Amino acid sequence: MTSDYTQLLNNLETLKLIEIKNRIDEITGLVSSNNISFTEGLLKLTNMEIDHRKESIVRSMVKVGAFPFIKEVKDFDFDFQPSINKQEILELENLGFIDRAENIVFLGPSGVGKTHLATAIGIAAAKRRNITYFIKCQDLITQLKKAKAENRLEDRIKHFNKYRLLILDELGYLPIDKEDSKLLFQLIDKRYEKKSVIITTNINFGEWDEVFGDPVIANAILDRILHHAKVISINGKSYRLKDHINKENKNNE
Structure with a gap:
C-alpha cells in the first residue's frame, strides 16, 4: 500500500x-x-x-508586467483626489479600451496618482490574461537606442509591440532629442490602431514640441496617441503628501 x-x-x-x-x-x-x-x-x-x-x-x-508596485483601483483614495471621476476609472478597469485598441493618457503634475492608476489598470489587464508591460519612458528609449546601436532595433520594437497593453510612465519628465523621438515614434506608429498604450505625463500637449525637440515628430506622436484615446486630467494635491497632510491636520485638532 x-x-x-x-x-x-x-x-x-x-x-x-x-x-x-x-x-x-x-x-x-x-x-x-x-x-x-x-x-x-x-x-x-x-x-x-x-x-x-x-x-x-x-x-x-x-x-x-514588471509593475513598480502592486496597487489596484480599489486602493486609490478618490476622496483625496476629487478631480478624478471614479466611475470613469472603474469603466476603464473593465478593459473595453483594450478590445478597441484605444489609449489612455493620465495628465497631471507629479504625485497626483497617475502611476498608481496606470499600474492598477495594467494589473487588471494582466489578471485577465492580457499580456502587459510597464516601463518608464526614459528606460524604453535607452533600450531602443542600445538596440539601434547593435543593429537589432527592429527586433526590439517587435518585442515591445507584442504586449497587448504597454504602459509608458513619466513621458516628458526628461527632454527627448530628435533622434530618440524618432525611435519612440516608430514604436507608437507600430502599435497605432492595433494595440493599446497607457501614458502618464506631466506635460500639456501644447508643450510636447519642446519635450521632443522637433515639432513634426511631436505632432506625429501626439496624433497617433490621441486619435483613439481617453485623456484623464488630474488636478490636485500630491498623493505622496497625503499622510503628511493628514498628520498635520491631526496635530492641529
Missing part, C-alpha cells in the same frame, strides 16, 4: 498535478469516511488543480 501511495505521488508530480498531490490526503480522507463519493473526490481534486493553475497564470502575468 505504501509503495502504491508513493508511486501515486510520484506519478502526480511527473504529470505536474501539484495541487492534487498536495490535497490528495485531504480528499481521500473524505472518501474513506464516506462523506463524499469517489467521483465527488476526483471532481474536487481536479477543480482544485484547475483553480491553482488559473491562479498561477494570473501571478505569472502580473510578474511579466
Whole structure:
C-alpha cells in the first residue's frame, strides 16, 4: 500500500498535478469516511488543480508586467483626489479600451496618482490574461537606442509591440532629442490602431514640441496617441503628501 501511495505521488508530480498531490490526503480522507463519493473526490481534486493553475497564470502575468508596485483601483483614495471621476476609472478597469485598441493618457503634475492608476489598470489587464508591460519612458528609449546601436532595433520594437497593453510612465519628465523621438515614434506608429498604450505625463500637449525637440515628430506622436484615446486630467494635491497632510491636520485638532 505504501509503495502504491508513493508511486501515486510520484506519478502526480511527473504529470505536474501539484495541487492534487498536495490535497490528495485531504480528499481521500473524505472518501474513506464516506462523506463524499469517489467521483465527488476526483471532481474536487481536479477543480482544485484547475483553480491553482488559473491562479498561477494570473501571478505569472502580473510578474511579466514588471509593475513598480502592486496597487489596484480599489486602493486609490478618490476622496483625496476629487478631480478624478471614479466611475470613469472603474469603466476603464473593465478593459473595453483594450478590445478597441484605444489609449489612455493620465495628465497631471507629479504625485497626483497617475502611476498608481496606470499600474492598477495594467494589473487588471494582466489578471485577465492580457499580456502587459510597464516601463518608464526614459528606460524604453535607452533600450531602443542600445538596440539601434547593435543593429537589432527592429527586433526590439517587435518585442515591445507584442504586449497587448504597454504602459509608458513619466513621458516628458526628461527632454527627448530628435533622434530618440524618432525611435519612440516608430514604436507608437507600430502599435497605432492595433494595440493599446497607457501614458502618464506631466506635460500639456501644447508643450510636447519642446519635450521632443522637433515639432513634426511631436505632432506625429501626439496624433497617433490621441486619435483613439481617453485623456484623464488630474488636478490636485500630491498623493505622496497625503499622510503628511493628514498628520498635520491631526496635530492641529
